[in-house]
Amino acid sequence: xxxxxxxxxxxxxxxxxxxxxxxxxxxxxxxxxxxxxxxxxxxxxxxxxxxxxxxxxxxxxxxxxxxxxxxxxxxxxxxxxxxxxxxxxxxxxxxxxxxxxxxxxxxxxxxxxxxxxxxxxxxxxxxxxxxxxxxxxxxxxxxxxxxxxxxxxxxxxxxxxxxxxxxxxxxxxxxxxxxxxxxxxxxxxxxxxxxxxxxxxxxxxxxxxxxxxxxxxxxxxxxxxx
Amino acid sequence: xxxxxxxxxxxxxxxxxxxxxxxxxxxxxxxxxxxxxxxxxxxxxxxxxxxxxxxxxxxxxxxxxxxxxxxxxxxxxxxxxxxxxxxxxxxxxxxxxxxxxxxxxxxxxxxxxxxxxxxxxxxxxxxxxxxxxxxxxxxxxxxxxxxxxxxxxxxxxxxxxxxxxxxxxxxxxxxxxxxxxxxxxxxxxxxxxxxxxxxxxxxxxxxxxxxxxxxxxxxxxxxxxx
DNA sequence: AATAAAGTTTAGGCATGCCATAATCGGGCA
DNA sequence: TGCCCGATTATGGCATGCCTAAACTTTATT
Ligand SMILES: [Mn+2]
Ligand SMILES: [Mn+2]
Ligand SMILES: [Mn+2]
Ligand SMILES: [Mn+2]
Numbered sequence: 001x002x003x004x005x006x007x008x009x010x011x012x013x014x015x016x017x018x019x020x021x022x023x024x025x026x027x028x029x030x031x032x033x034x035x036x037x038x039x040x041x042x043x044x045x046x047x048x049x050x051x052x053x054x055x056x057x058x059x060x061x062x063x064x065x066x067x068x069x070x071x072x073x074x075x076x077x078x079x080x081x082x083x084x085x086x087x088x089x090x091x092x093x094x095x096x097x098x099x100x101x102x103x104x105x106x107x108x109x110x111x112x113x114x115x116x117x118x119x120x121x122x123x124x125x126x127x128x129x130x131x132x133x134x135x136x137x138x139x140x141x142x143x144x145x146x147x148x149x150x151x152x153x154x155x156x157x158x159x160x161x162x163x164x165x166x167x168x169x170x171x172x173x174x175x176x177x178x179x180x181x182x183x184x185x186x187x188x189x190x191x192x193x194x195x196x197x198x199x200x201x202x203x204x205x206x207x208x209x210x211x212x213x214x215x216x217x218x219x220x221x222x223x224x225x226x
Numbered sequence: 227x228x229x230x231x232x233x234x235x236x237x238x239x240x241x242x243x244x245x246x247x248x249x250x251x252x253x254x255x256x257x258x259x260x261x262x263x264x265x266x267x268x269x270x271x272x273x274x275x276x277x278x279x280x281x282x283x284x285x286x287x288x289x290x291x292x293x294x295x296x297x298x299x300x301x302x303x304x305x306x307x308x309x310x311x312x313x314x315x316x317x318x319x320x321x322x323x324x325x326x327x328x329x330x331x332x333x334x335x336x337x338x339x340x341x342x343x344x345x346x347x348x349x350x351x352x353x354x355x356x357x358x359x360x361x362x363x364x365x366x367x368x369x370x371x372x373x374x375x376x377x378x379x380x381x382x383x384x385x386x387x388x389x390x391x392x393x394x395x396x397x398x399x400x401x402x403x404x405x406x407x408x409x410x411x412x413x414x415x416x417x418x419x420x421x422x423x424x425x426x427x428x429x430x431x432x433x434x435x436x437x438x439x440x441x442x443x444x445x446x447x448x449x450x451x452x
Numbered sequence: 453a454a455t456a457a458a459g460t461t462t463a464g465g466c467a468t469g470c471c472a473t474a475a476t477c478g479g480g481c482a
Numbered sequence: 483t484g485c486c487c488g489a490t491t492a493t494g495g496c497a498t499g500c501c502t503a504a505a506c507t508t509t510a511t512t
Contacts, residue, residue, distance in 0.1 A: 001468095012469060034489060046470055048490060053468095065478065065490065095321065096347045106341060113335050121322045227498095238499060259460060272500055274461055279498095291460060291507055454512085461506070470496085477490070482483100 002112070004077050007057050011112040014081045015040060016050050017059055020070050021078035030067030079143040084111040084119060086132035086139075089169065091122045093133045100133045100184070101175035134175070135166030135185030135221070150221035154201060154214060160191045162224035164205075174216055181210050189222070228338070230303050233283050237338040240307045241266060242276050243285055246296050247304035256293030305369040310337040310345060312358035312365075315395070317348045319359045326359045326410070327401035360401070361392030361411030361447070377450060380427060380443035386417045388450035390431075400442055407436055415448070 001008050009017075019039045023031040037047035051068045054060040059074035070078065088107040092098040098106065114122075123129075123141070130146070131137055139145040150165055164187045167174065178184065183205050193202040198214035212220070227234055235243075245265045249257040263273035277294045280286035285300035296304065314333040318324040324332065340348075349355075349367070356372070357363055365371040376391055390413045393400065404410065409431050419428040424440035438446070 010468075032489075042469095043471065044489070045472075045491075050469080052491095092344075096344065096351065098344070098347065102343070106344060109339050110336075113339055115332060115335075117328070118318075118322065118324070118332060121324065125322065236498070260458090268499090269501065270460065271462080271502075276499080278461090456509100456511075458509075459507080461504100463504080464502090466499105466501080468498085472495085473493085475490100475492070478486105478488095480486095482485085 004080055005073050007059060007073060007077065009057075009077060012050065013054065013057070013059070014077065014112055016047075016054055017070065017074050017078040018081055018085075020051075020054075020060060020068060021075060021082070024070065030063070030069045032067045033062075036068070076143055079139040079145060081111050082145070083139040083141075083143065084114045086136055087119060087122050087126065087129075088114065089132045089134070090126055090129055090138070094126065099176075100179060101172035103133060104169045104172070131166075131185070132169070133185075134169040135164075136169065148221070148223075150223055152218055153203075153212065153220035153222050154198075154217035156191050156194075156201075156222065156224065158191050158194050160224060161189065162222045163188050164220060164222050166221040168219045171219070174219065177216070181205070181208075183210065188225075230306055231299050233285060233299060233303070235283075235303060238276065239280065239283065239285070240303065240338055242273075242280055243296065243300050243304040244307055244311075246277075246280075246286060246294060247301060247308070250296065256289070256295045258293050262294070302369055305365040305371060307337050308371070309365040309367075309369065310340045312362055313345060313348050313352065313355075314340065315358045315360070316352055316355055316364070320352065325402075326405060327398035329359060330395040330398075357392075357411070358395070359411075360395040361390075362395065374447070375449075376447035378444055379429075379438065379446035379448050380424075380440060382417050382420075382427075382448065382450065384417050384420050386450060387415065388448045389414050390446060390448050392447040394445045397445070400445065403442070407431070407434075409436065414451075 001010055003009065016036065019036050020031050023035050023039060033048050033051055034044050036051065037044040040047065042050075051060065051062050054068070054074065055062040058071060059077060060068050060070050062068040085107045088110050089100075089103040092103045092106055093100055120141075128140075129138055137146045137148060148166065153164070156162070164183065165185050167178070167185070169175070187205050189203045189205050191201060191203050192209050195201070200214060201212045201217045202209055203212055204210075227236055229235065242262065245262050246257050249261050249265060259273050259277055260270050262277065263270040266273065268276075277286065277288050280294070280300065281288040284297060285303060286294050286296050288294040311333045314336050315329040318329045318332055319326055346367075354366075355364055363372045363374060374392065379390070382388070390409065391411050393404070393411065395401070413431050415429045415431050417427060417429050418435050421427070426440060427438045427443045428435055429438055430436075
């Protein structure tokens with residue numbers, strides 16, 4: 001049990017705050033209890049009980065049947081844990097050579113246990129980085145986070161050029177697929193061809209043209225260079 | 227909840243195994259429930275219940291009113307966690323620059339959460355070290371540990387020479403005191419003078435003669451050079 | 453040997469965090 | 483307006499891990 005902003009928090013509470021934060025970012029307005037349950041792999045009944053507790057802790061406001069929203073404190077908690085998570089991912093990858101498809105699971109546990117002192121030492125050692133290995137922005141010490149204005153890779157048309165900036169960190173298979181092909185955030189690309197109906201996308205990264213399946217393309221975020 | 231040697235273990239179970247292991251090393255024969263309780267800062271009733279559970283898990287044998295002893299499995303668990311603890315302490319000190327009086331508390335939490343994969347990466351990065359920053363031996367990958375044949379510093383007489391090799395890691399104040407004077411495991415010394423009745427010891431480390439209080443001297447372990 | 457003191461265990465409780473099942477609520481469609 | 487279905491809550495259970503108070507065993511003292 002740690003304490004953040006005067007609120008005693010367990011790993012479970014922190015995970016709920018993170019989940020609500022992420023879901024709220026995906027689609028605004030209050031988050032449904034069921035969505036939280038599904039994301040965390042618990043039953044709706046469990047999620048309902050925990051959401052009620054977050055409300056009592058002052059981390060969220062829950063209006064029955066209407067969904068849940070984080071308070072300022074709740075957002076801060078989520079960002080604090082997100083900062084831990086992403087710093088750890090980058091640290092494990094850079095300093096210990098953990099492959100990028102495995103850093104997530106390690107960080108998922110360590111994030112709840114990292115002290116403020118170690119957080120600070122790690123951030124300093126890494127040079128206060130702005131993004132983790134998957135391109136996700138790392139909240140600052142002051143818990144500010146840079147919202148990005150990226151597009152989904154599969155929304156581009158042939159001829160489109162840009163930079164691959166970000167990918168969901170939670171699917172190791174996708175990450176391994178990209179790693180095997182030497183594709184990682186920061187890579188420049190050009191769309192060569194696009195099959196309709198969620199079909200694959202053919203994109204050039206460096207010298208080679210790679211086939212990116214529809215599902216994968218939907219999870220890759222890119223910035224286009226006009 | 228992790229799994230070691232087929233036994234599901236929580237942080238609490240691991241801490242109890244460590245405590246029993248340490249107490250058994252200090253004085254042989256079965257370990258009393260009260261000693262365990264005191265070491266872990268819980269009530270005797272709590273310790274009694276947990277010791278019973280360790281027995282059911284096959285990690286210890288507990289004879290009511292007679293004390294508890296670890297089984298082979300229980301010792302392995304304790305050594306596994308000790309390996310984690312000491313590798314982490316050294317890693318935090320070497321790679322992140324955490325002062326040696328603070329590594330213990332961090333390691334105390336992280337030891338339960340470190341994956342085998344990270345353990346291995348850390349051990350490799352450190353060059354499979356044999357001792358942690360306090361001079362405590364690190365169990366090998368195969369969980370063998372080197373028993374040392376050290377003497378208590380306060381058992382020496384004036385004129386005695388040797389090497390300071392080890393000190394309890396759990397008292398930050400003592401560690402800071404030594405660190406402030408540049409005394410750490412590996413340092414050669416010569417006893418200059420010794421006051422009776424638990425009084426201080428005057429010992430030369432390098433050029434300087436330092437005053438070592440009776441309590442501190444009792445916790446320092448040394449090897450004498452005939 | 454009897455009794456006191458010390459050490460240990462049991463009994464009963466509390467909090468966390470998860471589950472399943474069953475009752476209930478509320479918004480959208482007929 | 484009423485009904486249905488999905489979302490929500492209520493209820494009861496399980497496991498962990500700690501507590502206090504009370505009962506019990508062992509050991510030390512007289
Ligand atoms: Mn991640
Ligand atoms: Mn922090
Ligand atoms: Mn330690
Ligand atoms: Mn290990």
